[in-house]
Amino acid sequence: MPATERLSCPARRDDGGAGRDVRGAPGGGATSLVFPAWGGGMERDAGPGDARRALGHLVEAVLASRGEANAVFDILAVLQSEDQEEIQEAVHACSRLFGALLARGELFVGPLPSEEMVLTGSRGATIKYKVWMRHRYQSCCNRLGELLAHPSFQVKELALSTLMKFVQLEGEHPLEQPKWEGNYLFPHQLFRLVVGGLLSPEEDRSLLLSQFREYLEHDDIRYHTMQAASDTVARATDGRPEVPLAFWNNAFMLLSSVSLPRQEGTLSSFYVKHTELSDKWKVVHLKEHRKAFQQMWLRFLKHQLPLRVCKKVLVIMHDSILPHLAQPSLMIDFLTRAYDIGGAVSLLALNGLFILIHKHNLEYPDFYRKLYGLLDPSVFHVKYRARFFHLADLFLSSSHLPAYLVAAFAKRLARLALTAPPEALLMVLPFICNLLRRHPACRVLVHRPRGPELDADPYDPTEEDPAQSRALESSLWELQALQQHYHPEVSKAASAINQALSVPEVSIAPLLEITAFEIFERDLKKKGPESVPLEFIPARGLLGRREDLCAQHFTLS
């Protein structure tokens, strides 16, 4: 057995610094490194328990003596296996092996020379060994990066955690020379490999990304992720006309999971353990983090994003992006572009725009005109209805708005209410009433004594400019029509305009999120008078009496 033969050679210098000199001599050590024996390192057909044991032996052997270093090839070979369990075992083994080697410092430090050059050169045996081992480490990392795309999630997860462990160890025992005292070193290359693996253009990595999210709690990882991600994203469209949706999804997932701390403070929760933190390092300053954050997002949003991703970005924009940017006004380009798209995207862009207008002095021409243009029948049926009306309420809460504008909004909303479902009506009717309450000049819409009787509604629904819509000359007949609505609560809400409006506004916040199902449940639970009224005309069969519509248009057979 060759394995046993190889075991005997380095037996004498297995331990400690005492053996270092001996190893330095070009002796048996060099010769022992030569053969990349792919032979039967282990029995493939054995069970997983045997495999684990065998791998364990190999790792022990490599760690025990440098002479057994060739066993690394066996381990790496298993890493290439097709079988999922074997791969997992191999990853565990690699993790142990290189983890120990990194901790021991048995890998070459500094810019890595090519393998052949070193091995053929006249360097010391120890250097040769270290360079050789570093190359093995390199190939192991590459393989792990490839495993991030493995179909099995367990393998992916394991590969990720192993890579992160290497990142940690490499950070503690850097593989490059510090340029000066207290230089901050981080395994950028390895980490780029990880981030690049996460941002795969091929498939959706959301599960893996959610695993990765826990590393993002560490400040240094977050910082370097932002850097790596912004690089990756920036190079996304290089040489590719069409970037697949999966990449954008992955990128968004990763970017959105980066969340900076709200308040200033020392960033001290580091993944890579440092004995002392230097104030000179960029990574400890929140300002630098913000810069990186901003750069990352700007590079991401620079691209022509798919509409769905765009919506997702807009949804989290006001809450998790804008507050952390070093210079929020840079977002203006993206938001204006989104606002001009129309439809739901515009609705969502409103929120970010509002923050910019409100907090960062953005001057936005024709804001209300555009807002007015956003009001179309679909506004009551979209998913973001609650958010939109919350914002609309905010925008129209100013008492300095001109009356014609508010009247145009009220009239437009009333017109749209004619097509709205009951849950939206329950919200929009108090909304309109609130508008009238805030702006007494608009009360003519519901109260115009001695006004002339008109032939047609003077309001022009097709006019885009609220100033030209002649809403102030009109009345809210739509609300009068809605008093005949089939749902009692809607009818009651619409009847509020019959009386002079009460002074305090009705808070619409609890009405924003209401759904039809909630109304349904509420109606079911409501207790009426003690007895349930019954139909007194006796039933005549399933389709009812002859004059019923069902009987007219449907037959049983």
Added chain:
Amino acid sequence: MGKTRSAARGKASAAPAGPWGGRARPNPNPFEVKVNRQKFQVLGRKTRHEVGLPGVSRARALQKRTQTLLKEYKERDKSSVFRDKRFGEYDSSISPEEKMMKRFALEQQRQHEKKNIYNLNEDEELTHYGQSLADIEKHNDIVDSDSDAEDRGVLSAELTATHFGGGGGRLPGKATQQPGGGEEPPKSRRELIEELIARSKQEKRERQAQREDALELTEKLDQDWKEIQALLARKTPKSESGGGKEKPEPDAYDMMVRELGFEMKAQPSNRMKTEEELAREEQERLRRLEAERLRRMLGREEDAHSKRPKHLSADDLNDGFVLDTDDRRLLSYKDGKMNVEEEPSGDTSGGESGEEEEEGEGWSEGAPEDSDSPDSHSDLESDAGSEDARGPDGLESDAEGEDASEGPQRGQRPSLGERLTRDDRAAARAELPYTFAVPESCEELKSLLLGKSTEDQLLVVERIQKCNHPSLAVGNKAKLEKLFSFLLEYIGDLAASDPPELGVIDKLVLPLYNLCQMFPESASDAVKFVLRDAMHEMEGTVETTGRAAFPGLDVLIYLKIAGMLFPTSDFWHPVITPALLCLSQLLTKCPVQSLQDVVKGLFVCCVFLDYVSLSQRFIPELINFLTGILHMATPNKQSQGYTLVHPFRAHGKNSELLLVSDEEDMATWQRRSLPLQWAGGLKAQTETEANHTRLSCLAVCLALVRRCVVAYGPLPSFHDITQPLRALLTEHLSTRCCPPTLQDLSRSILTEVESQPRHCRPLVCEKSKPVPLKLFTPRLVKVLEFGRKQGGTKEEQERRRLIHKHKREFKGAVREIRRDNQFLARMRLSEIMERDAERKRKVKQLFNSLATQEGEWKALKRKKFKK
């Protein structure tokens, strides 16, 4: 007497006021008055102590002490004390007279107890003014006492004047007379009194004689009456009571007469009502129900006096009085079945459902014991017969009372009878058992009903209802309540089956309606339950995908049935309002993806419009849906003048679902109703059939649009509501892609829309009462004690008041004690002084006597010497 007493009391009350009532005296000695000067005048304050009389009050206090404290002091060393043990001696609450009476009584008692226990005969003689009372009693006549009694109340002016006038002079009456008739010489007082006495005596005598006469006469009359009384027949009890006091012995005849009199008489019953009257009553009932419905539709609060709607009372069914021709036959048939089939079509006289049950029980009990003895059966039969005879009598009055609530039943009976021919029923009867237990679960009901024909199923349900009528047993009500929900579930299963058995459902609606009338609460709960189920299912899919597929036919049928069981026009109704929401959700959340969905959607629209057919309420979702359907049938999609909302899309996979381009199919199409089965599952069709279906759907859709246009015409912004429909219809017409009938229909709709007037009257709020200005009414705080802080709650104030009072009392008590001590010290000092003075006086006396003695002795001695 009274006068003197009052005078004495007056004096008594005046007397004590003398020494200390300083203020009452007109001229107090100014040197005795101490004035408490007030610094400020405080308005409303009552001043009680502005003037004090220190001298007077000191004297009063001293007197009081001498009376009480001094006495005690003097008796301080005495062990025995003199006590007056006479009754009531120290009790001031008893008046002296009473005191004397009690003492006398006590004395008598003591004597009686001690000496006279054995003295039976000797009774003490009671006297009145010296005369023996026994004597007076003996002389007394009853009549006399009467006259006395008469005199007692009389108190004329004359009498009082003569008795109590005093010796003053003449009577005032006589005095006035005097000047008129001045001839008579003035009589002396004595004469006057004598005259008076004489006159009164005479009057007395006359009255006595009169009374005696009357007494005699009545006695005579009594005797006469007694003589003829026997001859008289006893006519009325009145004369009896009027005539004499004693009652004759009641004889047997009397008793019988009285018994008969008290026995309940047969009252005349109401006459049978004529057809017209019945019709009028029915009309009246319907009118009342309609008024009630209108009230609910407008959402007004129920009036206090309005009662439960009459038709609600299920008592009509509860009393079990149903003149059902079949039940009697069932009963006899059952007996016949045990023996031989002798009387398959027995008498048709009314039997009640109740006896069927009893009969059944009786039979099952009797059968194992003596199945071979014919007697038992005859017994049973006779029993049943007697019950039969009794049954209707007892229940007739009930039935009369609930005449009104029989309406629904009457309506239903003939229709039932029409459908089921006699033969069918007889055949069915031959197979089905007659009693059914109420199924405990839906599965049980299904096992009962499945596989039977429609009529049989109906019959089974009917029998279950009858056998377990709530009037028959206590638990039946709860069981039948459950039956409703089982039936509902069964209907749902029928509708979900493939193909849906709509015919059975159609028939089962009737029992469902009847059950609902009997148990409104449980029925509404059951319907709510199925609705909630359907909505939950939909909610789940909507939350995950944002939309939901149209539900199965069962949900649609539930919704339809809910509309038949409950009044749909109510402003708010515990079942109908959720059902409306459910319909709305179907129209807004379910995208139309196939022809089947179109049929379902149109059915939902029909149900929805039927719901609001009376109340004419506005349904935005319906307009949207119809717009969407029309959009699907319109070829070119410029989408001018209308916007589609959520479930529909202007462009996309299904945006031309209803478009028919085949000219031939268009020509061969004939308008007919849509079969409801298609909603359950659409069979694969040929292209022509599919096209025909499309056109039929379009026709229905247009008819619904027309209905909406007619219904919503009066709404204020009608033209804004129908604007998308109008735009679509004009476009539709312009493309000429549908059969002429439909084109005509669209055209007529358009003209209908245009013909609606545009009334745009500016809105005006109702005038509301002006809000009154806020008034500052003063806050009223009850003043309990002046000069104290007023804040705090009532309890706190009370507490503070009590503390204050206690403090004052305490101070007062301390002061009193101090004064007492001072008084006692003074007394002691004066005693000592007195004693000392006495001793000094005595010593002086002694010295005096000794000095004289000495002097005498010396004088004597001197004398001796001189001698």
